[in-house]
Amino acid sequence: MALRAPLIRACHQPSSTLSFASPTSAWSQHAPQWRRGNATAVPPVPPVTQNATGSKGPTAMVFMNMGGPSTTDEVGDFLSRLFADADLIPLGRLQNYIGPLIARRRTPKIQKQYAEIGGGSPIRKWSEFQAAEMCKILDHTSPETAPHKPYVAFRYANPLTEHMYEQLLQDGFGAGKGGRAVAFTQYPQYSCSTTGSSLNELWKWRNRLEGKRATGEVNPEGAIKWSVIDRWPVHPGLVDAFAKNIEETLATYPEDRRDNVVLLFSAHSLPMSVVNRGDPYPAEVGATVHAVMHRIGMKHPYRLVWQSQVGPQPWLGAQTVDTVESLMKKGQTDIILIPIAFTSDHIETLYELDKEIIGETAEGHEGVKRVESLNGNPVFISALADIAKAHLESGSACSPQMQLRCPGCVSERCLEQKKFFAGQARHL
Ligand SMILES: C=CC1=C(C)c2cc3[nH]c(cc4nc(cc5[nH]c(cc1n2)c(C)c5CCC(=O)O)C(CCC(=O)O)=C4C)c(C)c3C=C
Numbered sequence: 001m002a003l004r005a006p007l008i009r010a011c012h013q014p015s016s017t018l019s020f021a022s023p024t025s026a027w028s029q030h031a032p033q034w035r036r037g038n039a040t041a042v043p044p045v046p047p048v049t050q051n052a053t054g055s056k057g058p059t060a061m062v063f064m065n066m067g068g069p070s071t072t073d074e075v076g077d078f079l080s081r082l083f084a085d086a087d088l089i090p091l092g093r094l095q096n097y098i099g100p101l102i103a104r105r106r107t108p109k110i111q112k113q114y115a116e117i118g119g120g121s122p123i124r125k126w127s128e129f130q131a132a133e134m135c136k137i138l139d140h141t142s143p144e145t146a147p148h149k150p151y152v153a154f155r156y157a158n159p160l161t162e163h164m165y166e167q168l169l170q171d172g173f174g175a176g177k178g179g180r181a182v183a184f185t186q187y188p189q190y191s192c193s194t195t196g197s198s199l200n201e202l203w204k205w206r207n208r209l210e211g212k213r214a215t216g217e218v219n220p221e222g223a224i225k226w227s228v229i230d231r232w233p234v235h236p237g238l239v240d241a242f243a244k245n246i247e248e249t250l251a252t253y254p255e256d257r258r259d260n261v262v263l264l265f266s267a268h269s270l271p272m273s274v275v276n277r278g279d280p281y282p283a284e285v286g287a288t289v290h291a292v293m294h295r296i297g298m299k300h301p302y303r304l305v306w307q308s309q310v311g312p313q314p315w316l317g318a319q320t321v322d323t324v325e326s327l328m329k330k331g332q333t334d335i336i337l338i339p340i341a342f343t344s345d346h347i348e349t350l351y352e353l354d355k356e357i358i359g360e361t362a363e364g365h366e367g368v369k370r371v372e373s374l375n376g377n378p379v380f381i382s383a384l385a386d387i388a389k390a391h392l393e394s395g396s397a398c399s400p401q402m403q404l405r406c407p408g409c410v411s412e413r414c415l416e417q418k419k420f421f422a423g424q425a426r427h428l
């Protein structure tokens, strides 16, 4: 069956030239509502000249994510990097041998999937849009740290972490007194396989590219001062953005069916070995789900289920596709799928949920639907700006939670990375 959902929905779409609607209007329309309860007045936007340098500016805002291949030709390189990542898929001493083999074997299958969702992942376009829009809002709300300069650092696709770092240095960060950069994970819930891996990579390139300064041998004052926004699973703006999307989808059902719609929150699964190591992700995803349900009044039956497991080892369940099948067998065919652990569209939403589950498993059942991903949603982008502003004001280098390793962690990389980022507090 043909792909059901449009690949990029029209409403909050970035243009190819990155010329955007005024961030001021996005901010004043959407940002304050979840912080001000039901008040209707729009708070004044501080009258600052955009890009004026505040006493603590400029500030680099670095959006970290896994990335995805923008074209089918990039799938091979994307998978090679992914299977080379021992923080995601530990293959021991054979990593450099087995990793490329598995990547090569999977490439044709995954290329086909990307071809079917329009030829590539939209994540780069969305990440660049979200970062740029958030920085425009921050220039107004946090003039002291302005101007805020948007950067994107992907783990497995362009722009890679090392390219972002080179760009930072070219742009003058790391000169003079070093300057300030914030690593802002775009995974709302922390997993060592996602945010942890991106931070390990950032720490590695920091040591390589800032060389002797980074180790303190030469002018350590001149090194970039880093801090990390490492998780934001229950931020009220994030919760509100999800809740509004669910309410919009609920409104598409006839009134007499609406209360009985089952809400299925779907997140990328984890291998049980990672769960049992003590990874914080399952609990944090659960926290997001609970907060969203609370926000929409706990009026619907719901479950948190898990998708996209790869390979033969045991993964956290129940699986999304099995749950949809089981519900449909019991006669429940009004189901809303809510991707809850990723903020932009990607292969798991556009291929696995839209094509495989809604288009094939639930073919002919118009009551099985998916909520829109957050993508360019202004409520979401205002939430990002609010999270960043609170972080910049806090003076903390990372959350206290990030400093604690998983009970089962044996990774030297995690140990050193956490020591480094937590230690940055003394510079802020
Ligand atoms: C919160 C999101 C994600 C978690 C947690 C996560 C863990 C995780 N993933 C793998 C293995 C693979 N993931 C792959 C693709 C992929 N993963 C996520 C998100 C999370 N992964 C996304 C959004 C994507 C798709 C990217 C896009 O569409 O742009 C792949 C590659 C695809 C494939 O070969 O099937 C693999 C492999 C593991 C092992 C893991 C936890 C340890």
Ligand code: FES
Binding pocket: 192, 196, 277, 279, 404, 405, 406, 409, 410, 411, 414, 415
């Ligand atoms: S694996 Fe979680 S801290 Fe190292």
Ligand SMILES: [Fe+2]
Binding pocket: 268, 308
């Ligand atoms: Fe994954």
